[in-house]
Amino acid sequence: MQELKEQGTLQPAMPTCWNEETKPHKFCPGCGHGIILKALGEAIDELGIKGKMVYGCDIGCSLLAWDFFAIDTVQTHHGRTTPVITGMKRANPDIIGVAYMGDGGGYAIGSQHLFNAAVRNEKITIILCNNCNYGMTGGQMAPTTLPGMKTETSPYGRDIEATGAPTKGPEMVAAVAPEGAYVARGTIANPRQMKGFIKKALENQIAGRGLSFVECLSSCPTNWRTNAKQTWEFVEKDMTEYFKVGELRVPSEMKEGK
Amino acid sequence: MAEVSLKGEQRVFMTGNEVIAWAAVAAKVDIMYGYPITPQNEIMHYWTRLAPKHNKKFLQTEDEISAGFTSLGGVLSGRKAFTATAGPGNVLMQESAGMAEMMRLPMVYVIQQRGGPSTATVIYAQQETTLTTFGGNGEGHRIVYSTAGHQELFDYTIKAFNSAWTYRFPTFILGDGYQAKMREPLTIYDPEERGITLVKPEPILGDTERPDRPYKHLRNTYNTEDELYNVVMANQRDWDAMADKVVEWDAKGCEDADIIIVTHGIVSRAGLGAYNQLRAEGKKVGYFRPITVRPFPGKQLQEAMKNAKKLLIAESAYGQLLKLVQTHTYGSTIEIATLLKPGVGITSEEIYEECSKL
Amino acid sequence: MARVTKVALAGEGGQGVQSIAEILAEAANEEGKNALYIPNFGVEQRGGVSIAYVQISDGHIGAPKFIEADILIPLSPRAVHRTTEHAGKNTIYIYDNSLVAEGEVNDNIVGLQYFDVTPPCPTADQPNKDLPQDMIAGEPKTCSFSRPGPGIDPKDIPEVKKVIAIPANDIAKDELHPRVFNIIILGAVIAATEVLPLDAIKKALEAKLGHKFEANPKLRDMNYQALERGYNLIKGAM
Numbered sequence: 001m002q003e004l005k006e007q008g009t010l011q012p013a014m015p016t017c018w019n020e021e022t023k024p025h026k027f028c029p030g031c032g033h034g035i036i037l038k039a040l041g042e043a044i045d046e047l048g049i050k051g052k053m054v055y056g057c058d059i060g061c062s063l064l065a066w067d068f069f070a071i072d073t074v075q076t077h078h079g080r081t082t083p084v085i086t087g088m089k090r091a092n093p094d095i096i097g098v099a100y101m102g103d104g105g106g107y108a109i110g111s112q113h114l115f116n117a118a119v120r121n122e123k124i125t126i127i128l129c130n131n132c133n134y135g136m137t138g139g140q141m142a143p144t145t146l147p148g149m150k151t152e153t154s155p156y157g158r159d160i161e162a163t164g165a166p167t168k169g170p171e172m173v174a175a176v177a178p179e180g181a182y183v184a185r186g187t188i189a190n191p192r193q194m195k196g197f198i199k200k201a202l203e204n205q206i207a208g209r210g211l212s213f214v215e216c217l218s219s220c221p222t223n224w225r226t227n228a229k230q231t232w233e234f235v236e237k238d239m240t241e242y243f244k245v246g247e248l249r250v251p252s253e254m255k256e257g258k
Numbered sequence: 259m260a261e262v263s264l265k266g267e268q269r270v271f272m273t274g275n276e277v278i279a280w281a282a283v284a285a286k287v288d289i290m291y292g293y294p295i296t297p298q299n300e301i302m303h304y305w306t307r308l309a310p311k312h313n314k315k316f317l318q319t320e321d322e323i324s325a326g327f328t329s330l331g332g333v334l335s336g337r338k339a340f341t342a343t344a345g346p347g348n349v350l351m352q353e354s355a356g357m358a359e360m361m362r363l364p365m366v367y368v369i370q371q372r373g374g375p376s377t378a379t380v381i382y383a384q385q386e387t388t389l390t391t392f393g394g395n396g397e398g399h400r401i402v403y404s405t406a407g408h409q410e411l412f413d414y415t416i417k418a419f420n421s422a423w424t425y426r427f428p429t430f431i432l433g434d435g436y437q438a439k440m441r442e443p444l445t446i447y448d449p450e451e452r453g454i455t456l457v458k459p460e461p462i463l464g465d466t467e468r469p470d471r472p473y474k475h476l477r478n479t480y481n482t483e484d485e486l487y488n489v490v491m492a493n494q495r496d497w498d499a500m501a502d503k504v505v506e507w508d509a510k511g512c513e514d515a516d517i518i519i520v521t522h523g524i525v526s527r528a529g530l531g532a533y534n535q536l537r538a539e540g541k542k543v544g545y546f547r548p549i550t551v552r553p554f555p556g557k558q559l560q561e562a563m564k565n566a567k568k569l570l571i572a573e574s575a576y577g578q579l580l581k582l583v584q585t586h587t588y589g590s591t592i593e594i595a596t597l598l599k600p601g602v603g604i605t606s607e608e609i610y611e612e613c614s615k616l
Numbered sequence: 617m618a619r620v621t622k623v624a625l626a627g628e629g630g631q632g633v634q635s636i637a638e639i640l641a642e643a644a645n646e647e648g649k650n651a652l653y654i655p656n657f658g659v660e661q662r663g664g665v666s667i668a669y670v671q672i673s674d675g676h677i678g679a680p681k682f683i684e685a686d687i688l689i690p691l692s693p694r695a696v697h698r699t700t701e702h703a704g705k706n707t708i709y710i711y712d713n714s715l716v717a718e719g720e721v722n723d724n725i726v727g728l729q730y731f732d733v734t735p736p737c738p739t740a741d742q743p744n745k746d747l748p749q750d751m752i753a754g755e756p757k758t759c760s761f762s763r764p765g766p767g768i769d770p771k772d773i774p775e776v777k778k779v780i781a782i783p784a785n786d787i788a789k790d791e792l793h794p795r796v797f798n799i800i801i802l803g804a805v806i807a808a809t810e811v812l813p814l815d816a817i818k819k820a821l822e823a824k825l826g827h828k829f830e831a832n833p834k835l836r837d838m839n840y841q842a843l844e845r846g847y848n849l850i851k852g853a854m
Contacts, residue, residue, distance in 0.1 A: 019475075051469025054335075059479070066477040072463040074334060075477040076327065077357055083324040087331020087339070090317050091289050094466035095335060116320035271645040436680045440654035441638070443645050524680065531678030607683045 015041030017050045019070045026064045028135075030231055032218025033061060035188040036129055037068060039195035039216075040098070043202055044071070053096045054088055056081040058105035061135045065100065079110030086113075086122045096205055097124040104134055106215075107143035107167040114169070114213075118177040121210040125201045128169065128213070131220040132239065139223030143167035146242055151223070166242055173213045174248040180210025183249040187217035189236045190245070197247065200254065209251045217243055267447045274437040277408045278342065278368055279304035280446055281415035286456055288337035289315040291328040295347040296380035297435040298370040302342070322347040326354025326367075333364050334476075336461030338419055342368035344435070346377055348386050348393070356394035358428035360478040362493065364459070366418045371434040373601035382435035383601040384523055387578035390430050391552040397490065399497045401429040401504055402552040404523040408444040411437060416449050416456075423457040425500040432551065434574075436524050436603060501553035508547045511537060512562035515544030517595075517616055519609060520559070520571045522548050522579055529572060531606025532613055543613060548582075556586025563592055568616055572597040572609050618675025621809050622682045625801070626667040626699045627691035628761075632798030637668030640805060643820035644672045644812055654680040665698045672811050687808045688776070689801060691784075696772050703774040708808055710850065711773065712801075714785035717765025761785060762794070780808075780853045787845060796842035803846025807854065814847055 014023065018041050027033045044050055050071055057065045059078035066075040076084045082105075085097040106114050106128040114126065133151050134140040141151040141158060144166045148157040174183040182204040186194030194216055201212035217239050221231045262270055264284050272280075278301050282290065290309075292302045302318070309316050319325045325341045332339030343351050348369050358365040371386045373379030392398040401421050403414045415431055422429040449456060465471050480486045508526075510533060512518055521529035526547040533545035546562050548555050563569060569592055573579040576598050583594070597604065597612045623640070627633040634655050641653035649672055656667035671677045684704035690696045691712050703709060773779055782804060788797035799821075806817055821839055822829070829836035 051471075052464075052466050054464040063477070063479055066479070067475040070473050072473050073475045073477075074463055075479060076330075077353060077478075080323070080327040080354070080357075083319065083327035084331040084334070086324075087291060087317075087328030088335040088464055089331075090291075090315060090328065091332040091337040091339060092335040092461070092464060092466060095464040097464075112320050113324055116324070271642055271651070436654060440652060440680050441641055442652040442677070443650060527677075528679035603681045604679065605682050606678045 015045045017041050017044045017069055017071055019067060022067045025068060027061065028220075028222045030219060030221040030228065031061070032131060032188040032216070032220070032235075033065065033129055035191055036127065036194070036216045036218060037065060039191055039198050040100075040127060041069065042195055043199040046199065047202055047206070049096050049202065049206065052094060053098065054085065056085045056097065056099045058099075058101035058110070060102040060104055060137070062100050062102050062105065062129065063136070079105050079108070079113060081105060082110055082113040082117050082124075082126060085124050086117055089122065089124050093123070093208075096202065098202075099124060099126045100129075101126070102129050102135070103131070103142040103144045103167075107169050111143075114173065115176065118173045118181065118211050118213070121178045121180055123205055123208055123210060125205045125212040126214075127198060127201070128215045129218045130169070130215050130239075130243065131218040132166075133220055133223050135220045135223050139220075144169075144243075146238060168243070170213060170215045170248050173211070177211050177213075177249065180251050181249050182210070182212040182247075182251060182254065184213075184247040185215045185217065185243060185245050187235060187240070187245050188219060189217070189232065193245075200250075204251065204254065207253070209253060215243070217245065262446070264446060264448045266451065267445050269443055269445050271441055271443045272408075273300065273439055273441050274408055274411050274433060275300035275370070275439070276304045277411045277444060277446075278415055278431070278433075279308055281412045282340060283308055283312050283314065284412070284446065284449055285416045285419045286338060287314065287340060287419065288459075289317070289332050289339045291317045291319055291325045291332065291339065291341050293319050293322045293325045293343070293347065295322070295344050297372055297382075297438040298342045298344050298368065300438070301368065322350035323353060326351045327357075329365055330354055330358060330363055333459070334462045335464050336459050338423070338459050340366040340368065340419075342370065344370045345372040345374055345386070348389055352389065352393035355400065355428050356396055357478055359394050359396050359399040359493070360489075361476055362426040362496075363428065363462070364422035364426050365428040366415075366422050366431070367428065368415070368431045369433060370438040371432065379601060380435065381601075382574065382603060384434060384525065384574040385576075385578065385600055387432065387522075387551060387573075387575060388581065390432050391582070397494060398552060399493050400427050400552060401425070401500070402432050402550060403430065403506075404432045404549060404551045405437065406524050406526045406547075407437065408442050412444055412446055416454065420454075420457045421504055423459055425496070425504065427497065427500065432523065434524055497553075504550060505553045505555050505558070506549035507555035507558050508545075508549060509558070509562045510545040512544035512546060512566065514542055515566050516542045517568045517570055517613060518544035518546050518563055518566045519613060520546045520569050520579070520583060521573065521609075522551055525572055525574060525604050528604050528606040528609050532609035535606065535610055536613060541613075551579075551582060554582050554586050559583065560587055560590070563587070563590070566592065568593045568595055570595045570597065570609070570613055570616060572604055572612070574599050574602055574604060576600045618673050620671050620673040620675070620677055621687070621811050622685050623670040623672070623687045623689070623805060623809060624667060624682075624685040624699060624702045625670070625689045625691070625805070626665055626695035628694065629666050631666075631691050633666045633668050633691065636798045636802040636805070637670050639802060639817065639820045639824060640812075641670050641672075642823070643816040644670075646819060646823075647812060647816045649674055649811070650677055652677045652680055665692075665694050667695075667699065672809065687805065689805060690768075691801065693766075693768050693772070696768055700774050703776050705775065705777060707776040709773060709776040709779045710804055710808060711768050711779070711781055712784045713767060713770075713781035714783045715764055715767040716761040716785050717763040762789060780850060782846070782849045784846065788842070792842050792845065793838050796838050799839050799842035800846035803843040803848075804850040805846075806843075807847045807850035810854070814843065817843060
């Protein structure tokens with residue numbers, strides 16, 4: 001492997017901004033975090049922004065990324081990654097701040113921070129991993145749990161009447177964020193497209209236009225208790241029935257190719 | 259009224275909230291994050307007016323949880339940042355304070371105590387002493403200055419930033435609604451002109467001026483009990499080492515006193531008034547005031563009270579100062595009398611009366 | 617230890633108690649004395665009584681509030697009842713003996729959080745009509761009360777060192793101008809405390825209202841007249 005790398009004939013599998021020492025990573029086999037963080041890593045490499053970046057991770061499985069990158073990282077409290085990165089960016093606008101979290105950190109305990117960051121058009125990039133449950137704590141229902149889906153706190157299937165419908169986060173952000181915001185939903189089932197969204201989300205911050213938010217449909221076979229085939233079906237079919245993949249808000253400057 | 263400025267020394271007459279805004283400017287604070295709650299709102303009102311003139315920044319957040327965490331972001335990026343709150347807002351701030359304790363972040367909080375628990379009153383109390391000294395889910399690795407008036411609000415706010423950035427513990431100014439709203443004179447000054455060195459902040463993460471710097475991974479979660487034990491114990495050792503250097507107190511007439519009046523914060527002015535009056539009448543009374551309620555001057559209190567027969571503890575809370583005294587004088591059999599008035603101001607006449615009865 | 621003069625003023629929301637307490641404290645500060653002013657605020661605003669505590673000294677001042685006042689000035693029957701704890705055997709008690717009804721504050725606001733919002737004068741009969749409205753726009757409107765009523769009952773006054781009654785409300789309403797009611801009281805306080813010269817107050821008024829005086833010199837005259845009227849009424853009686 002090393003020889004092939006030195007010869008330059010084998011492309012490194014890992015983005016250079018990844019921290020080699022902590023690989024293989026701690027996520028479960030089949031977890032979508034690894035794919036999302038690879039897309040993020042490649043985007044960071046391609047944009048050459050490692051030196052200016054601060055990466056924040058939340059509580060939940062995202063906290064396992066606390067030593068994932070060879071980049072300044074701060075693991076915060078649950079739901080508080082958005083305000084910590086907001087605070088850093090406000091104090092030093094030269095920082096490229098990325099707040100990384102799961103469905104709880106963005107749509108439950110962190111929802112007021114996400115909403116207000118969107119309203120204020122904070123110039124940070126928020127990447128949210130949506131796997132329809134709270135993975136680290138054992139698979140409880142999340143704001144994004146699908147109707148009828150069984151979780152530890154909805155053992156008979158999510159009852160929409162009693163607990164509400166799944167949260168459509170990017171739609172909410174897209175509805176309230178002012179012009180200059182970039183909002184998209186990608187999926188680990190289409191990593192190239194997802195990376196494109198993440199890269200644009202970073203570019204939007206570099207250009208200082210406004211909030212950039214990318215939700216990534218992701219997998220959690222451990223708590224879904226699915227095999228590989230079922231896992232992909234869930235991500236590609238079940239989740240996309242509810243969560244539409246694509247760009248929801250693109251700043252006009254970006255559309256015009258500025 | 260003359261224009262207020264920080265050149266040279268200037269005597270001014272203003273409310274406590276305004277004093278804090280000026281002190282933060284004097285301490286070369288870069289940014290304030292805050293959320294409105296009475297009685298500290300005017301700190302933000304004055305700061306937002308001063309900010310453009312002094313090249314400072316401000317963000318009003320969506321709540322106190324966010325104010326605390328955005329401030330942590332501010333100090334992480336190497337700027338002097340602070341926030342201010344009161345009452346239920348203080349409860350919300352404790353979450354960020356816990357993160358600051360664990361991660362040794364140089365955060366400064368200004369607390370203007372109001373009645374408690376819950377929303378109670380917007381006026382005044384000393385009922386947030388326990389919350390401010392030990393409010394996190396940890397061991398209270400923090401510094402708390404309990405001020406007794408405007409000159410101290412100014413002096414200790416400046417000192418709070420120095421303490422925070424030197425020792426890397428979250429530091430609190432424990433004021434109250436009386437201090438926030440009353441007007442009295444003080445001298446404001448440029449600390450460096452008085453020979454006070456201001457500790458320079460430095461980025462903890464995201465030092466964009468040095469893009470090739472080694473990266474850092476900061477976390478507050480650990481996997482095993484042992485790991486956690488080592489971290490907490492290391493913080494405890496640092497805290498103990500800091501305590502001797504940071505602890506402050508004031509004591510008068512304790513050497514030959516039969517009764518020592520123990521008070522903190524604004525109530526210590528009433529305590530001092532009663533002490534002066536009783537001494538003028540020839541009574542053997544002493545006065546002890548912790549200025550830092552964390553670290554608490556326990557050794558110093560034990561020393562002061564070694565010949566005394568009684569302590570009289572007066573506070574605008576039901577036993578929060580009392581609890582600190584009892585913890586730090588454990589083993590002593592000295593009689594403790596109390597004047598406990600949760601949420602209510604205490605005058606020197608009342609302490610005088612109470613002391614005379616003993 | 618230097619003497620501390622303790623002044624407590626109390627009145628209905630709209631009588632301008634906090635404004636004059638502030639001016640008093642600022643004037644003392646300008647004269648090089650130590651001064652401490654603290655308003656009473658919070659739940660008491662329901663019911664309308666506003667209390668201000670001012671302490672003046674050449675030396676150290678202790679707790680912001682006190683029990684026995686050296687000078688106690690309640691300006692309405694409700695204020696009399698509310699401040700009995702501050703009347704002691706050394707207190708000089710000054711009250712307004714005009715026969716007016718205290719204001720009815722329309723108090724649907726529960727838990728007013730911003731203490732220095734003075735409610736507009738509740739019973740005033742257009743007292744500010746002659747002043748250019750843009751000059752007084754947005755200001756708390758202090759004034760005298762105009763509905764006749766029983767006023768303060770002297771029997772409600774506690775045991776004190778000396779009681780002085782002045783018809784400040786009537787003077788403001790009938791002789792000077794309703795808007796300077798609280799300035800009359802300010803003059804009275806200065807005479808009673810005997811620690812500040814009248815000039816100190818004139819300077820403080822100039823500092824606070826100078827720009828308005830420039831625009832309308834009649835205001836300055838009115839205020840100074842009110843000040844001197846109150847001052848002389850008390851000076852004689854002290």
